[in-house]
Amino acid sequence: MMRAWMLPMLLVLSGSFVAVGLILRGSTGAAVAPLLVFVLFAGVNSLLVFPRSIGALEAQRRSAVDGRPIVFWRPGCPYCLRLRIRLGRSARRLHWVDIWRDADGAAAVRAANDGNETVPTVVVAGRPHTNPDPAWVREQLSPPG
Structure with a gap:
């Protein structure tokens, strides 16, 4: 189960790092856009997009x-x-x-x-x-x- 969530978690984590970097530079507003893009990519690559899997x-x-x-x-x-x-x-x-x-x-x-x-x-x-x-x-x- 953890393997399936690895990519979405990595995308959210990467987006968070980018957003924090922009916030530390004083660009709070500019930090929102890349974070939203990364979260969107994480959602698309998660199990949430696919119907429930069965064996x-x-x-x-x-x-x-x-x-x-x-x-x-x-x-x-x-x-x-x-x-x-x-x-x-x-x-x-x-x-x-x-x-x-x-x-x-x-x-x-x-x-x-x-x-x-x-x-x-x-x-x-x-x-x-x-x-x-x-x-x-x-x-x-x-x-x-």
Whole structure:
């Protein structure tokens, strides 16, 4: 769990150092902007942006029942963030597995990607797709017809 929050904490800490440096130079007003930017980047790279993660085994069980895709991701991954943002509200209809929190999820991603933990890896109907186009993923959520 701590590993997932490492980047956001580092961003907030860095922003705080920059802001303190500007305050010590007498630029109190100018310190607010970089601090807000760093906090924004921290929020975007945190677990708060992604739907709640579940374990790989639970995701596979649920996907077998409802047919929804499984997304294997990790915090700090720009491609995962791109997918999440471009999916918008439909992202909540997917099963999300954080590979840093779930060893079975990391193993599934390595098995699909020649031993690499390349994310996002989206599993649709048992077939893995590495870094797919968000529009394609959204299409997989549409009922056939």
